[in-house]
Amino acid sequence: MANIKTGIVLEGGGMRGMYTCGILDVLMENHIFLDGMVGVSAGIAFGCNYKSRQAGRALRYNVRFARDKRYSGIRSLLKTGNYYNAWFAYHLVPTHYDVFDFNAFEESPMECYAVCFDVKTGEGVYQRLDRVNNDFFEWIRASASMPVVAQPVEVGGRLLLDGGLADSIPLQFMIDKGYKRNVVILTREDGYRKTAEHGMWLMKPLLRKWPKVIDALRERPAIYNKQLQQVREEERKGNAFVFRPLKPLDVSRTTHDPEEMNRVYQQGRQEALQRLDDLKKFLANIDEASTASHE
Numbered sequence: 001m002a003n004i005k006t007g008i009v010l011e012g013g014g015m016r017g018m019y020t021c022g023i024l025d026v027l028m029e030n031h032i033f034l035d036g037m038v039g040v041s042a043g044i045a046f047g048c049n050y051k052s053r054q055a056g057r058a059l060r061y062n063v064r065f066a067r068d069k070r071y072s073g074i075r076s077l078l079k080t081g082n083y084y085n086a087w088f089a090y091h092l093v094p095t096h097y098d099v100f101d102f103n104a105f106e107e108s109p110m111e112c113y114a115v116c117f118d119v120k121t122g123e124g125v126y127q128r129l130d131r132v133n134n135d136f137f138e139w140i141r142a143s144a145s146m147p148v149v150a151q152p153v154e155v156g157g158r159l160l161l162d163g164g165l166a167d168s169i170p171l172q173f174m175i176d177k178g179y180k181r182n183v184v185i186l187t188r189e190d191g192y193r194k195t196a197e198h199g200m201w202l203m204k205p206l207l208r209k210w211p212k213v214i215d216a217l218r219e220r221p222a223i224y225n226k227q228l229q230q231v232r233e234e235e236r237k238g239n240a241f242v243f244r245p246l247k248p249l250d251v252s253r254t255t256h257d258p259e260e261m262n263r264v265y266q267q268g269r270q271e272a273l274q275r276l277d278d279l280k281k282f283l284a285n286i287d288e289a290s291t292a293s294h295e
Helices: 014-029 042-051 057-064 074-080 086-097 102-107 134-143 171-176 200-206 211-236 258-274 276-293
Strands: 006-010 036-040 111-118 124-128 153-155 158-162 181-185 240-243
Touching: 006 042, 006 171, 014 042, 014 057, 014 181, 014 258, 036 042, 036 171, 042 057, 042 102, 042 111, 042 134, 057 086, 057 258, 086 134, 111 134, 111 211, 134 153, 134 158, 171 181, 171 211, 181 211, 181 276, 200 211, 211 240, 240 258, 240 276, 258 276
Parallel strands: 006 036, 006 181, 036 111, 181 240
Antiparallel strands: 111 124, 111 158, 153 158
């Protein structure tokens, strides 16, 4: 029997993703690196730093540019159609202002996937990210491009938007890839259930060019809640170790407040530290099972 592969699944949620960053930084500081990763929206935008082993980077640049009009805001939205400025946020920041470690990312053996949504077909697109180039940053931008506040991103011969429209918690994707044991980082508290999207009456005319997006927004609550049930079941079976905020994060998806970002980040750190021993036991059990399969 082959080694048991361990994966990590990163939900999105805009600046709720600072909670994920806090957890990932604790993992990095404790030299815990898994075999594969899949991220959705902010999950991959921030989570790519886990593969490049750059603890603290996601919080650092978000705080630095929180109120910088070049980075994000209504001005960028009105001027470019993107709340987060495509060129500045996704290309200049990682290459000039807070440099992404290209070499470390590419040398890491960890498999890494970004989830996107094809606005024409309504399908989920799972792109493996191996090399850091222009398309790499565009795949990440596409995964994090929320409807209405971002334009579809053309990359890989497709027009793409936020991966959460297709697969908010891609645990099944990792299982299908052979990752039978997974760490799952959610950005909603235990007991949360998604309801109908607010403002659908407003979004429909704005998205009339992309009917598949409207369909996805309408269907998303039922799919998301079903995924939460799957996460719970895998956790019950001992196949998943799940981080959920112990209390609601209560932060805007697009907050410009560095104190709020740091508060959410610190909550992730604290909860990761509190459960670090349990996580190590979970991973040790995987190693023991893998060793036993070879005896």
